[in-house]
Amino acid sequence: MNAQVLGISVDHVPCLKAWADSLGGIHFPLLSDFWPHGAVSQSYGVLRTEGYSERAIFIIDTEGSIRYIDVHDFDNQPSNEILKQELRRLNPATSATPAAIQPPANTSLPHGGIVMYCTGWCPDCRRARVWLKARNLDFIEVDIDTNPEAANQVKQWTGGKRITPTFDIDGKIVINFDEKKLLEVLQDRLAQST
């Protein structure tokens, strides 16, 4: 998708760097609206009186015009699906290809490689673990029972259901232990590991 994600906060650069490092690196730029304090946030109308910004998303089109505005409740995270839809609307030519960007709502969740959202008890998760290990594929597990953010993420992908396992494989989402689909998505890795 022809889109660039930019994060922006009133933090200063060293703080953003430390934070990005703590998350294992963030591949899109995090901008520092630190000095003059919050000036850009203010120009977008999202600076709070406390001195930091709202959670807000603006989609700006190729000509520099605003096409979508969403200011969130503080605790409410933006939905990736809505963002993807908006981008598809702007970019119908690319709508057939899967989303190339991992939208920004969940950078504290692991991303990159094989990430399996699961629970400790679900039988399909157990089968998936065995299946992946049998193929020498490394993966990261995120337990949605103990991580509410992960549970929300899964619900966003599945349309509201806590389906496990759900996989995020370099941004490609596979819902359920769907062997056929996994084989398709993992084709290249499997070719390398054998």
Add this chain to the structure above:
Amino acid sequence: MKLSIGQKAPEFILPSHLDTDIALKDYRGKNVVLVFFPQAWTPI
């Protein structure tokens, strides 16, 4: 200032955690998803 859909997005140049300055106008020809978040160490 309250923005609305269809308006030009306010231009900016800001330093980033990647050690480069980022200007909005560098991304003409691309769609930009601009995500404001309150503070580092909170989920964006």
